Structure formats: structure tokens, C-alpha cells
Amino acid sequence: MSKANFIGKRSAAAGGWGALKSCGKQLLGSGAPLMGAKTMLKANQPDGFDCPGCAWGDPEHGSSFEFCENGVKAVAWEATEKRVPPDFFATHSVTTLRTWSDFELEKQGRLTHPMRYDAASDRYLPVSWDSAFAEIGAILRGLDHPDRAEFYTSGRASNEAAFLYQLFVRLYGTNNFPDCSNMCHEASGVGLTQAVGVGKGTVLLEDFEKADAIFVIGQNPGTNHPRMLGDLRRAAERGARIVVLNPVKERGLERFADPQRKVEMLHGGSGQVATHYFQPRLGGDMAAVRGIAKAIFAREDAAQAAGEPSLLDRAFLAEHSVDFDGYRAAVDATSWEAIEDQSGLARADMEAMAEIYLGADSVICSWAMGVTQHRHSVPTIREIANLMFLRGNIGRPGAGLCPVRGHSNVQGDRTMGIHEKAPTALLDALEREFGVSMPRKPGHNVLGAIGAMLDGSAQAFIGLGGNFARATPDSALIGKALASQKLTVHVATKLNHSHLVPGAVSFLLPCLGRTEIDRNSKGVSQIVTVEDSMSMVHGSGGINPPASPELRSEVRIVAGIAAATLGSDVVDWAALADDYDLIRDRIARVIPGFTDYNTRVRKPRGFHLRNSAAHREWNTKTGKATFFTGPLPDAVEHQVARSGEGLFVLQTFRSHDQYNTTIYGMSDRYRGIYGKRTIVFVNPADLEAIGAKSGDVVDVVGQHDDGVSRVAEGFSLVAYDIPRGCVAGYYPELNCLVPLSTFGDESFTPTSKSVIVSFRKRAQSVAA
Amino acid sequence: MSDMHDAAVRYMAQVEAVCAADPALSPLGGGILAALALKIVADSRSFARTFGLEHALVLREIQQLVDMDRLIVTRRDERTQRCVYAAAPSGEAHRRAA
Numbered sequence: 001m002s003k004a005n006f007i008g009k010r011s012a013a014a015g016g017w018g019a020l021k022s023c024g025k026q027l028l029g030s031g032a033p034l035m036g037a038k039t040m041l042k043a044n045q046p047d048g049f050d051c052p053g054c055a056w057g058d059p060e061h062g063s064s065f066e067f068c069e070n071g072v073k074a075v076a077w078e079a080t081e082k083r084v085p086p087d088f089f090a091t092h093s094v095t096t097l098r099t100w101s102d103f104e105l106e107k108q109g110r111l112t113h114p115m116r117y118d119a120a121s122d123r124y125l126p127v128s129w130d131s132a133f134a135e136i137g138a139i140l141r142g143l144d145h146p147d148r149a150e151f152y153t154s155g156r157a158s159n160e161a162a163f164l165y166q167l168f169v170r171l172y173g174t175n176n177f178p179d180c181s182n183m184c185h186e187a188s189g190v191g192l193t194q195a196v197g198v199g200k201g202t203v204l205l206e207d208f209e210k211a212d213a214i215f216v217i218g219q220n221p222g223t224n225h226p227r228m229l230g231d232l233r234r235a236a237e238r239g240a241r242i243v244v245l246n247p248v249k250e251r252g253l254e255r256f257a258d259p260q261r262k263v264e265m266l267h268g269g270s271g272q273v274a275t276h277y278f279q280p281r282l283g284g285d286m287a288a289v290r291g292i293a294k295a296i297f298a299r300e301d302a303a304q305a306a307g308e309p310s311l312l313d314r315a316f317l318a319e320h321s322v323d324f325d326g327y328r329a330a331v332d333a334t335s336w337e338a339i340e341d342q343s344g345l346a347r348a349d350m351e352a353m354a355e356i357y358l359g360a361d362s363v364i365c366s367w368a369m370g371v372t373q374h375r376h377s378v379p380t381i382r383e384i385a386n387l388m389f390l391r392g393n394i395g396r397p398g399a400g401l402c403p404v405r406g407h408s409n410v411q412g413d414r415t416m417g418i419h420e421k422a423p424t425a426l427l428d429a430l431e432r433e434f435g436v437s438m439p440r441k442p443g444h445n446v447l448g449a450i451g452a453m454l455d456g457s458a459q460a461f462i463g464l465g466g467n468f469a470r471a472t473p474d475s476a477l478i479g480k481a482l483a484s485q486k487l488t489v490h491v492a493t494k495l496n497h498s499h500l501v502p503g504a505v506s507f508l509l510p511c512l513g514r515t516e517i518d519r520n521s522k523g524v525s526q527i528v529t530v531e532d533s534m535s536m537v538h539g540s541g542g543i544n545p546p547a548s549p550e551l552r553s554e555v556r557i558v559a560g561i562a563a564a565t566l567g568s569d570v571v572d573w574a575a576l577a578d579d580y581d582l583i584r585d586r587i588a589r590v591i592p593g594f595t596d597y598n599t600r601v602r603k604p605r606g607f608h609l610r611n612s613a614a615h616r617e618w619n620t621k622t623g624k625a626t627f628f629t630g631p632l633p634d635a636v637e638h639q640v641a642r643s644g645e646g647l648f649v650l651q652t653f654r655s656h657d658q659y660n661t662t663i664y665g666m667s668d669r670y671r672g673i674y675g676k677r678t679i680v681f682v683n684p685a686d687l688e689a690i691g692a693k694s695g696d697v698v699d700v701v702g703q704h705d706d707g708v709s710r711v712a713e714g715f716s717l718v719a720y721d722i723p724r725g726c727v728a729g730y731y732p733e734l735n736c737l738v739p740l741s742t743f744g745d746e747s748f749t750p751t752s753k754s755v756i757v758s759f760r761k762r763a764q765s766v767a768a
Numbered sequence: 769m770s771d772m773h774d775a776a777v778r779y780m781a782q783v784e785a786v787c788a789a790d791p792a793l794s795p796l797g798g799g800i801l802a803a804l805a806l807k808i809v810a811d812s813r814s815f816a817r818t819f820g821l822e823h824a825l826v827l828r829e830i831q832q833l834v835d836m837d838r839l840i841v842t843r844r845d846e847r848t849q850r851c852v853y854a855a856a857p858s859g860e861a862h863r864r865a866a
Contacts, residue, residue: 049824
């Protein structure tokens with residue numbers, strides 16, 4: 001339907017009835033008994049709707065999707081009227097579809113029927129659900145060991161789907177749980193667990209209303225979590241300092257037009273977000289934070305020498321932390337020269353940040369992939385925690401650590417047990433609840449799963465959502481790995497490239513999306529639950545009719561596969577799939593913090609999962625908040641790249657029309673790019689140095705020294721405000737350059753922000 | 769104040785009548801049908817704003833009313849999901865009965 005023929009754009013009640021809202025509000029405000037229409041109607045709304053657009057906190061759970069670009073795109077993308085029925089596959093072979101772009105594939109619309117790949121015709125053919133489950137179950141049972149199968153989870157999966165999935169997989173006999181967290185915030189989980197004893201952020205949304213300074217590191221909320229910009233802007237407006245460290249000058253972080261401010265939107269206005277914007281080199285964040293600490297220590301020394309009170313929170317350091325002296329020694333041993341060189345910032349920049357930090361009573365530090373996708377991401381997160389410890393900026397209002405997740409339930413999936421190295425307590429609790437033993441041997445993360453598929457030890461891949469082949473490094477290699485499997489199963493809403501590298505037997509199982517109403521066999525609507533970046537757990541029910549009557553929920557699909565594989569002696573899968581309250585009852589008995597789950601999740605904002613570090617309880621090895629005392633890396637990639645001529649460090653990132661591997665459109669308006677994704681952003685001086693200009697088309701050549709040729713062909717260079725030696729471009733197109741063999745120390749996260757590349761000129765240049 | 773009160777009273781009386789005529793209706797469903805019958809609003813977003821409710825919850829209830837054969841959705845905006853609705857033929861009979 002075109003917008004032009006859509007009537008009633010303005011929200012307006014018919015004449016005389018406009019008073020209704022005022023009347024309802026007044027009655028509501030007076031505390032009068034149930035008399036106002038608004039009060040009455042609100043009383044009947046137990047279940048919210050969680051926007052699938054991102055993992056930022058959402059206090060209302062109902063309308064944010066329409067006031068946020070990500071929300072609008074995510075909901076509209078799922079609610080499209082376009083369909084991919086069996087006829088579509090009859091028309092297009094898989095080989096042909098492989099030539100289509102990610103954007104073209106997903107633009108075709110929603111999958112409507114379960115499909116099975118037919119190698120003879122190179123086409124997907126319709127299959128019944130029961131046949132699909134039976135064959136999947138037979139193949140899984142036929143593998144010589146459960147560890148031969150890999151069970152991937154996307155962050156879209158609800159708590160209920162994730163819990164059931166991990167239960168099925170562990171009852172099957174393996175801990176092989178590669179999941180999307182392995183490719184994004186794993187370093188946050190590892191680093192924070194070491195530092196504060198819990199791998200999650202310690203702040204609530206309300207803390208952003210109380211912070212005096214907010215440091216935003218390696219993060220682009222304008223594109224990835226737009227609702228966060230509203231909170232940052234409100235903080236800036238009340239005088240809080242918003243300090244951004246990002247190599248790329250991101251327009252959305254400089255100024256932000258809040259869609260909820262309608263007059264502003266009409267007039268094209270916007271408000272300042274970042275009060276201070278610094279551009280370190282890629283991988284330079286740890287050095288930058290150490291520089292801030294070094295400046296703080298210099299100020300502290302001066303204060304002490306002058307007989308003034310300490311600038312540090314000495315009580316916190318004494319009572320709650322260990323290894324402070326070791327950290328001080330490590331900072332003292334790090335020269336300003338080394339800090340400036342590695343960070344790419346001037347000493348004065350870091351001293352300015354130190355002043356902001358010291359001038360704030362309460363500080364929040366948030367970060368995202370710009371921090372987590374380097375070799376030294378875990379030490380970087382430890383360094384951030386160190387900085388926060390110095391003045392006790394954790395476990396009190398307006399202060400804390402805030403890793404901002406991408407997918408709307410990636411954090412919840414981990415809470416539910418999607419973890420290749422599950423905590424012993426979880427496995428013990430599962431055994432108590434279900435009365436059978438659980439596998440104890442650690443399983444595969446994403447890199448482990450890829451390795452197993454490549455060496456032939458894995459023979460089956462089950463993907464609960466996502467686009468594994470495109471989200472992972474060395475894309476071509478992953479395609480081959482998937483195609484080598486005896487069985488591939490993809491649970492999906494839309495077609496993507498992972499579906500086009502089928503194993504010997506391959507199924508495409510279409511599922512309901514978050515926006516769709518999920519009814520059980522009795523016709524009762526079911527809700528699922530998710531956990532946001534602030535550890536708020538809340539319910540979400542669909543709002544639209546399903547795209548096809550054939551669709552099943554992820555929960556039901558998992559239950560179907562599980563029943564066909566394991567039978568229903570230990571778990572009555574069908575009963576659980578027909579009543580998610582029963583799943584939540586099981587979760588409540590297994591996962592700490594979920595007591596009375598079914599009741600609490602139906603409260604308006606759901607409930608908060610207690611965070612021990614936010615209460616200054618430290619479940620670390622030392623029993624305290626633990627300082628990192630190591631040195632900076634000897635050299636990060638931009639320093640390595642200097643050793644060779646024409647070498648640059650590449651980071652991959654999203655465009656503004658993109659959500660993970662899902663491409664909504666071909667433009668990136670904040671960065672001024674329209675209709676094209678094969679782009680590399682380069683500093684103008686670097687362009688000049690290599691004798692190129694904006695618009696030149698080049699091949700981007702991976703320079704990882706492992707003998708593998710990696711080339712991304714035909715990318716247009718675009719001059720951009722990014723530090724010298726650093727370049728950037730979009731994934732998944734550039735994932736082909738990310739080496740599988742480089743990953744974060746301890747986190748095993750692909751180093752998608754630290755890829756050394758060069759440019760190879762092509763014969764012809766065309767305008768970008 | 770009295771005008772506002774009258775509006776609320778008139779509206780709530782209609783809600784009660786609609787709900788009394790069909791006990792299967794939720795108060796929110798009754799509220800949507802009442803607002804339609806009184807020609808207050810006939811699209812999801814306007815209803816949500818008029819009553820200060822979350823749009824997603826109104827959309828869900830409208831789908832419930834469609835499933836109950838009380839409403840038909842005549843237009844839907846793909847971007848905002850806003851939908852314009854009318855009484856289903858059988859729903860119209862319910863409304864008249866109320």
C-alpha cells in the first residue's frame with residue numbers, strides 16, 4: 001500500500017472526543033477508582049511487545065518500535081506482505097539463488113512452508129513438518145557421537161526457545177553451542193567475569209538519568225541501538241558529559257533528532273549528543289583508557305603532594321578491590337609515548353578525558369563491537385573496568401559498566417544455558433530437574449564448530465535462526481563447511497545465503513517472528529520472554545497474524561525435532577510447546593533469579609535479574625573487584641600495518657539500513673552513502689598517499705600471513721573522517737577478508753575490527 | 769470539566785454495553801468497538817494515542833477482534849503497522865444489538 005493513499009496520518013479524535021484523554025489522565029492522576037477509560041483499558045494489558053530491533057532497554061514495551069528507525073525497519077521487515085512459497089523454489093534453483101545478493105534474497109519476503117533440498121533438481125521442495133522432524137531425528141540418532149552435531153543459536157531466540165533448545169541438545173549428548181554471542185560480546189562476558197564476577201552490564205536504564213559523565217567507547221548507537229541516543233541526548237541536555245571514543249566520526253553520535261519530538265522532526269532539528277568526541281586508531285581503546293588512568297594518577301599525585309584529599313575512592317579500593325597497586329605500577333610503567341602511539345590520541349586528549357572523569361560523581365561506561373572484536377578485547381574491557389574502579393564507579397546509582405548487546409535476546413540466550421562451557425551449577429540443576437545426566441565435556445563455540453565442520457568431525461549443523469555462512473569470518477570457507485555436512489537444518493523467517501549451501505540432506509523450516517501472534521492448540525495466545533542489555537526480563541506477545549498458517553514457533557520446531565530425535569520419555573516436548581508457562585516453570589526451577597517467573601514476567605516492566613556486581617558482591621576468583629595489571633599489547637594492528645607499504649587496518653561495521661546480516665536497504669544516510677554497499681571509507685590523506693581519489697574502484701586484499709588468498713573485489717573508495725591507517729567497510733560483504741585464524745585472546749571472537757588489508761587498483765574506475 | 773466528564777461517561781457507557789452484549793470481549797476489545805461505534809477513531813494508532821495506550825497492544829487486540837469476526841482491517845501501513853478497520857458485517861449486528 002502506498003503512503004499516498006493512506007488516510008488519517010495525523011492522530012486526532014473526532015470532534016468533541018479529544019477531551020477523553022484529558023479526562024482519563026485526570027482520573028488516573030487523582031487515584032480515583034476504576035472510572036476512566038484509559039485506566040480500565042490499561043488494566044487489561046498483561047503482555048507487552050518487545051521490539052526486535054535491538055537489545056537496549058525499553059520501559060514501555062509497546063510503542064517504541066514505531067518511534068525508532070531500527071524498530072520500524074525490524075517490524076516492517078518481518079511484517080512484509082511478500083511471500084516465498086513453494087512455487088518460488090520451483091522457479092529458482094539453489095545455484096541461481098546463490099548469485100543473488102543478501103538484500104535481494106531477503107527482499108523476496110517470508111518463507112511459508114517447510115522445505116527439503118532435492119539435489120537432483122537443485123531445488124527446495126515442500127515437505128511436511130512430521131516428515132522433516134522424522135528425518136532430522138533419524139540422521140541425528142545415526143551419527144556415531146552427539147559431538148558430531150553443531151547447534152547454532154541466533155540472538156533472536158526467546159528464552160523459552162533457548163531453554164528448550166539447550167535442554168534438547170544436552171539430552172542428546174553434547175555441549176556444542178556455537179552462538180552469535182561468540183562473534184560479538186564474548187569478550188565482554190569473559191572480561192567482566194574476571195573483573196567483577198558477572199559477565200553482564202551492571203547498570204539500569206534509570207542510571208543514565210543520574211550519570212554525570214557517560215563514556216561511549218567503540219559503539220555506534222545511532223545505527224545499532226538508536227533508542228540509546230534518546231537517553232544520551234537527555235543526559236547531555238541536563239548537563240552530563242557524553243564522551244565518545246570512536247575511530248569513525250559517526251553523525252548519529254554527534255547530533256540526534258529524536259523521533260518522539262515531533263516538532264523537531266518536522267523542522268529537521270536535532271540535539272547534541274556527544275559533548276566530546278575523540279577518534280583513536282582501531283584497537284587503540286585500551287591505550288586510550290590507560291592514558292586516562294595515567295593522567296588521573298598524575299592528578300592524584302599532585303593532590304596528595306599538596307595535602308589535598310585523594311581524588312580516588314580510597315574506601316572502595318581498600319574494601320572492594322585487589323591489585324590496585326599492581327595496576328598503578330603497570331600504568332607507571334607505560335610511557336606516554338607508547339600510549340599516544342598505540343591509541344592514536346594526543347596526551348592532551350586523554351588528560352581532558354581524565355578531567356571529565358574526575359569531575360563526575362557518577363560515571364557510566366558503555367561499549368560494543370568496536371571494543372570486543374580485537375585480539376586484545378578482554379584486556380581492553382579489563383582496562384575499562386580498572387578505570388571505573390578508581391573512583392568506585394560501580395554498584396551505585398548513575399554509575400557502572402554497560403556492554404550494549406546487539407540482538408534483542410543474545411544476553412537472555414546465554415542466561416538460558418546456550419553456552420559451550422556451561423557453568424557446573426547449571427548442569428547440576430538440569431540433572432536435578434530432569435533426572436538424567438548432562439554432558440560435562442565442553443563443546444564447540446563458533447570457531448570450534450567451524451573447525452570441526454572443516455576437518456570433517458562435525459557432520460550436522462542445526463541453525464536456530466541467523467545466517468551463519470555470512471556472519472562468520474572467511475565466508476567462502478564456511479560455505480564449503482556447511483555444504484560438506486550430512487545434515488543442515490535452518491530455522492528461519494526469510495531466505496538467506498546460509499540456506500543456499502545445503503548439506504547432503506537439508507531442511508528449511510519457517511518460523512513465526514516476534515511480531516506474530518503465537519497460538520497454541522487451544523487457540524490461546526502465548527508470550528515469550530527476553531532479557532535486554534540491562535538484564536530486564538519481560539514478556540512479549542505477537543501483534544500481527546502469522547505470515548502463513550504453516551508457520552510454527554521456534555519453540556514448537558525445537559520441540560518437534562527433540563521429540564523425533566529423543567522421544568518424550570524424559571521430557572514431554574509437545575506439552576511444553578503447547579504451554580510456554582510450563583517451560584517457564586522449568587526455567588524457574590533451573591536458572592537462578594527466575595523464581596515465580598510466570599507471575600513476575602507479566603508485570604508491566606517485567607523484572608530485573610539481580611546483578612551481583614551492582615550490589616558490590618564480587619564473584620571473582622579473588623572475591624573482590626579485580627584490577628588487570630598487564631601491559632598494553634606490544635603492537636596492535638595499526639602499528640603492525642605501518643611496517644609495510646600500503647597496508648591499512650580494516651574494521652567492518654553495519655550500514656544504517658542493516659541489522660546484523662539483514663540488509664534492509666542499500667543506503668547509509670548518516671555516512672552519506674546511497675544505493676551502494678561495496679564501499680571502503682578511507683582518510684583523505686591516505687587516499688592521496690596511495691595515489692587514489694574518492695570513487696576509485698579497487699580490490700581489497702587481505703594481508704593475513706597464513707597463505708590464504710582473500711580478496712573482496714570491486715569496492716569504491718570514499719574519503720571519510722577516520723584516522724590515518726584505518727579504513728572501514730560493511731559486513732557481511734567484507735567478512736571474506738576476516739581470517740578465521742585470528743581471534744580474541746580468551747574470547748575467541750573474530751577480529752573483525754582489526755583486519756590488515758591493502759588495495760589493488762583495478763583497470764577501470766567508476767564514480768561511487 | 770463537565771464536558772470531559774460527559775465524554776468519558778458516554779464512552780464508558782458504550783464500552784459497558786458492548787462488553788455486556790458479548791462477554792467474550794476483553795475491556796480493551798470492547799473499548800475499540802465502542803470507539804468505532806461512536807465514530808471516535810477507526811484506526812489503531814489514533815486509538816492508541818487517544819487513550820494513551822501502547823500501539824502494539826492495540827494492534828494485537830484488533831487482530832483478536834478480526835479473529836472473532838468483529839472487525840475487518842481495511843488498510844495497513846507497512847512502516848508503522850497502523851491499521852484502519854471497520855466493523856465486520858457480523859460485528860455490525862453486534863453493535864446494533866448493543
